[in-house]
Amino acid sequence: MSALTRWSLVGATWLIILIVLILPPLLVLSEALRDGLLTALQTLADPDALSAIQLTVEMTILSVAINTVFGVLAAWTISKYRFPFRGVLVALIEIPISVSPVVAGLVWLLLFGSQGWWGAALDRYNIHIAFASPGILLATLFVTFPYVARTVLPLMEQQGRDAEDAAMLLGASFWQILWRVTLPDARWALLSGVLLTTARAMGEFGAVSVVSGHIPGMTETMPLHIETLYNGYQSVAAFTMAALLALMAMLTVGFRAMFENRARRMAKAGGMEA
């Protein structure tokens, strides 16, 4: 290949990278800091902004905790026991990945909305799920459902069951096996799955948008508040919140890449010595 072709290809690559991948984050920062850092930070002190941040943190912690516990149990069940239709369970776990976020929100309205199957009945007992935080939690749970199970499952499959069998013969109970034998061995994959879930949970927009009802200060998460601010022409506030959210998500993903590298190196080292 001639040097000319080579370098024009490399040039084209950098141009694409610049336009597609570098300009957008730069723009976020530039828009947020248009009136200076102080102004930008002051927009975060707004009560609605604070409430959005708080709600996002709460929803993220809850959905990550729930999906981690059940994701680990599901991965354990599918990888360590032999029973029919395991493949179907794996397929079911993967469904949320392919579902449009809007649909992921809609399904909860079909169950708990005012016209949903159980919405009216629950309303009578003063239980509100749609257009309230339980609905936001359910939508987030659905969207982030697969990630822990999917990252932990292949590793657990590959580890086989000998260590668990050995622990059982030595008298360990179910929780002792899970907590002392299986999980410590899968900790890097688990951490990676948890971080991925975290990044997805705090950034989810479409699904939460559908079920939340967009009540500022009440049911607005950070992404929803960004939309409200942007549509209200509060550009600096919108982009400051966007920068904060993007930073949180990117840090999470960055940590994950770091740990994943480490896990891969460990797996390689273990594989060589085994």
Next chain:
Amino acid sequence: MRLMAEAIFSSLRRKSDPLPGFRLALFSTLLWIGLIVVLPITALVVRPWQEGLGAMTAALHDGRMFAALEVSFLTAFLAALINVPIGLLLTWTLVRVKLPGRRIVDALIDLPFAIPTAVTGITLATLYGPQGWLGKPLAHLGITVAYSTAGIVVALIFVGLPFIVRSVEPVLRDLPPELEEAAGLLGATSWQTVRRVVLPTMLPATVTGFGLAFARGIGEYGSVIFIAGNQPFRTEIAPLLVVVRLQEFDYAGATSIAFVLLAASSLCLAGVALLRRRVARGLITGID
């Protein structure tokens, strides 16, 4: 479904597995999958039929719905298509050229995965807006991106790019450079080498990446709505119409669009899964 439940419960009853905790683990797994996935998806599948045939027929005569679906499918297809050469080029430089700052580029590729869609949405809308860094120069050239179909495609290109790169990358990495060198020694020009040796090998992975990007594009919402303009019949995407119908309390209308979206992305991913299995079994070698 019934058959599956019976099989699972019979294995619950049998005390076959000595590893403790089987019942507890299986029960919590089924509970979790049942409540968070199966129940809502069932509602989506059952609901359209519950309203009676009238609502379904009404939905099927909804021109705005078909227009929105057309916009979504067309833009998702176009974006995935444009992403193929862009993605292949990026992957190739990433793997084959000792590009300075390769690690940074590698990290940047995942940016669209990492950035929340709402942030992507307002950023692209501003970037390509009439006053934006790219929108303004483009406007001088007479090209409008924001608030047009082109804007939707741009957003979907951004969102879909990692799918192509991350699908093709492992295959290209495993492809020995000797293959390209051998073709060169046999007298093939570099273009011939790329077209006859490299591209066919990467075809299955490329189709996989295309399928994943397309499936994601059909359902994408947050990154698109800010840049799309959202005019009914012209730049209104199907997921947005779902939201509009919900705001109108038209559950039947919203559900029928959602149903089509779910079916389309499921079919797409099933196709990708099938392709992968066939590649894994060696039915498609890529080189012919």
Next chain:
Amino acid sequence: MSVRIEDLVRRAPGNHDRILLDQVTVDIPDGAFVALVGPSGAGKTTLLRAIAGLDPFDTGRIVIDDRNTNDLSARERNVGFVFQNYALFRHMTVAKNISFGLDVLPGSQRPAKSEIDRRVKELLDLIQLPDLGSSYPQRLSGGQRQRVALARALATRPKHLLLDEPFGALDPVVRRTVRQWLRSLHDQLGLTTILVTHDQEEALDVADRLVVMQDGRIVQDDGAEALENRPATPFVMEFLGETLSFPGRITGGMFLPELPHVAPFPVAGIADGPAAALIRPHEIRLTPEAGGAPVQRAGSRYGLSKLAVDLGDRIVDILVPASEAVPASGVKLHIAAARLFRDDRLLEPTHEARVAAA
């Protein structure tokens, strides 16, 4: 502290026509060292895992110390088990691996921390790795890992030790040492040990008794000497060592080989009919015979000369003392030490014939 297996049957899950264990019955008394041997797929590991409670079975029962284990979970059997790949916990130190069985005991039964530490130290000394307590398994050699796996299995003082191909991953020299060490451990601790191996020499070396398995069935269950002198089937004979087979007939108290240059020999008390004479290469005697089978030196083994004898339709290798001269003119083979088989069963002289011979 015995293990009794009665009529154990296990069918393959998913394919009920394939039988993995076929009416297996074994009695292993207290203090015995038994090896389950056989080719791969014979069901040895399946049987061992069933005894440990790791794998299920369809019918029959396993009685350990006079307790029917059908109602006993794997955890309650208190058998020590060493896995083929050792299954050490990768994220725990050697000491933590060894103390695992004590650490997971319920609080009321768990020994004090100092007591556990003492036990770990004792076991580290026992496996001759006193300084490796704080290492991680990845840092150990195969032989060391194997000994750690043993120490872990012994920490809770089980009376029964089950080992699945424990020497499979070790190099030949280490294998022999670990083997002897294991035997002395068995004697020292008064264990009842069951070991699975596909290597018959290893089994003969270390165990009191061999249970030979084939296709899920027990073919023979005997001591080394009995297996060598009276193998139940040609398979047992062939499995235990190099074997030469000579087809022929028994007529009027004589075995008449089909091949030329093989001497007939008398057999007492066996009915006439076809038979096969199976013999070890070193048990064959040669005598010079003009125009006999051509013979050639073909190397040496264990200080014996290996001779290639051309019997026309095949060449057989036999072993003779190195001092013996090789007759240039040809040889005749004497196989009177052979075991005789008909329809895959050992032919044994009738009781009367044996009395007469005595």
